[in-house]
Amino acid sequence: MRVDKYLWCVRYFKTRSIATAACKKGQVKMNGASVKPSRDVYPTDKISVRKNQVTYILEVLDLPESRLGAKLVGMYVQDHTPKENLEKLELLKYSKDYYRKKGSGRPTKKDRRDIDDIYNNDSFFSSDEEE
Template sequence: MRIDKYLWSVRYYKTRSIATKACKKGQVKVNNTTIKPSREVYPTDKIELRKDQIIYQLTVKDLPPNRVGAKLVDIYRVDTTPKSAFEAKELLKYSKDYYRKKGTGRPTKKDRRDIDDFYDEEE
């Protein structure tokens, strides 16, 4: 089965053409090798894909006959993505909502001081 069809079948991408574009952009790797969308996938292959700033890691268990329901996805893959990848995205999401709303203009002098203090604390 082609890698783009597999990723669409196990519901990582909404359409097969989006999966194909991701492969062409180099966002999908199989066994640590950047691949083309037509690359065949076999059981025990390790897939790494970058989507929404998260690097998902999964292992192919079996090949689905077609697109499967969300409850059946775990039959065909093992998700080995570390939890820290999801935590980093959650922190990023909350920091955007917390600080400034989009379109509120340029930061004030106080805002810039707060930003500087925030980054100084991290170091």
């Protein structure tokens, strides 16, 4: 089975074309080397996938016939991703809450007031100058 199809089948990518693009960009490595989307996958292969600023390390246990339900993924792949990488993913989720999305328009009145409070807060800037 092709590596792009395998990653799609075990639900690491939403579509097969996204999995193919990730392989072409060099975000998918098998046994330490970058792979093309057409590379064959065999049981006991180690695959590392760079997705959302986190590197997932996977071990192929078996090859599925087609795309799996989420509950069945564990029979075909074993995740060896270090806990530090998964914690980094949690931090990324929290950090994204504080930024406005691109194209969301002008800041609201409340956003403007919050920005002004940060810049007009004398203790924020003067604490470094006084010491």
